[in-house]
Amino acid sequence: KKTTTKRDFLTLLDYSKEEILNLIEEAFKLEENPIQNVLQGKTLAMIFEKSSTRTRVSFEAGMLQLGGHALNLNTQELQLGRGEPVSDTAKSMSRYVDAIMIRTFGHDKIEELANNASIPVINGLTDMFHPCQALADLKTIYSLKGKFVGVKTTYLGDGNNVAHSLMIGAAKVGMDFTIATPKGYEPNQTVVEKAQEIAKETGATIIVTNDPIAAVTDADIVYTDVWASMGQESEQQERLVAFKEFQVNDELVKYAKDDYSFLHCLPAHREEEVTASIIDGEHSAVFDQAENRLHVQKAILKELLL
Numbered sequence: 001k002k003t004t005t006k007r008d009f010l011t012l013l014d015y016s017k018e019e020i021l022n023l024i025e026e027a028f029k030l031e032e033n034p035i036q037n038v039l040q041g042k043t044l045a046m047i048f049e050k051s052s053t054r055t056r057v058s059f060e061a062g063m064l065q066l067g068g069h070a071l072n073l074n075t076q077e078l079q080l081g082r083g084e085p086v087s088d089t090a091k092s093m094s095r096y097v098d099a100i101m102i103r104t105f106g107h108d109k110i111e112e113l114a115n116n117a118s119i120p121v122i123n124g125l126t127d128m129f130h131p132c133q134a135l136a137d138l139k140t141i142y143s144l145k146g147k148f149v150g151v152k153t154t155y156l157g158d159g160n161n162v163a164h165s166l167m168i169g170a171a172k173v174g175m176d177f178t179i180a181t182p183k184g185y186e187p188n189q190t191v192v193e194k195a196q197e198i199a200k201e202t203g204a205t206i207i208v209t210n211d212p213i214a215a216v217t218d219a220d221i222v223y224t225d226v227w228a229s230m231g232q233e234s235e236q237q238e239r240l241v242a243f244k245e246f247q248v249n250d251e252l253v254k255y256a257k258d259d260y261s262f263l264h265c266l267p268a269h270r271e272e273e274v275t276a277s278i279i280d281g282e283h284s285a286v287f288d289q290a291e292n293r294l295h296v297q298k299a300i301l302k303e304l305l306l
């Protein structure tokens, strides 16, 4: 049984500005020097209750590059899928592996897992947050713009997991962040208030609006995500209508800075939230962004497991 104190990575709210900047700096170092045998003999259990390409593959490759091992576990194959309590799963797994990464629905479930595990738990996406994505986004933005202060990042679309984490990340590092959503799809009010509170200390501005043109005006970064997230498939049709004005297309990006960059966490739906002309165009950095998932997650793994 492990008795040492552990730290989780559930939301960027739990990490200070300095800690976030240190993780990004370490990710840059890992990009330069990717193969390090520091996690030899260590195992990461990866539990997926939803689909994943980038998170799954980057965590598995990342563990291997650090000398460790990753287990790919789907809920249906675990007793969790047959009703075993999350707490018993957490306690049992803590006896075998060194960390758990989980992608699930409710954020309360990951908190329950973390509270019952004696090993670090990493959030690989919940309905509420996607902190690994936001850390990769911050690294990408820093690579593109060379700074955070004075950079305007605009997110268009649904005010949920990816937007929440990016908003918190922006507030922490002092980057200006505007989110434009259709009415009824605004970000969680508590998250907005927390981000605005943090922003007061870092000098960031956090703006929530329903006006896509005002939001994109003078943006350095234009960011979007799918209109119907995993678990919202039945709302697909009504969302196509509600989000129409928020599509990132050639017309809308005319309002952004001339040297704006386009980001998307992926997977993307071309001609829905973004046109092919933009995501496959010269301003798009979505695959550098995807690559950065690997670098930042290795930094997180080193931070939590060493």
Ligand code: CP
Binding pocket: 051, 052, 053, 054, 055, 056, 125, 133, 265, 266, 267
């Ligand atoms: N962006 C992201 O988390 O991708 P996957 O769903 O493919 O893991």
Ligand code: NVA
Binding pocket: 125, 160, 161, 162, 225, 226, 228, 229, 230, 265, 266, 267
């Ligand atoms: N908001 C999306 C992000 C996928 C990485 C979802 O939750 O499905």
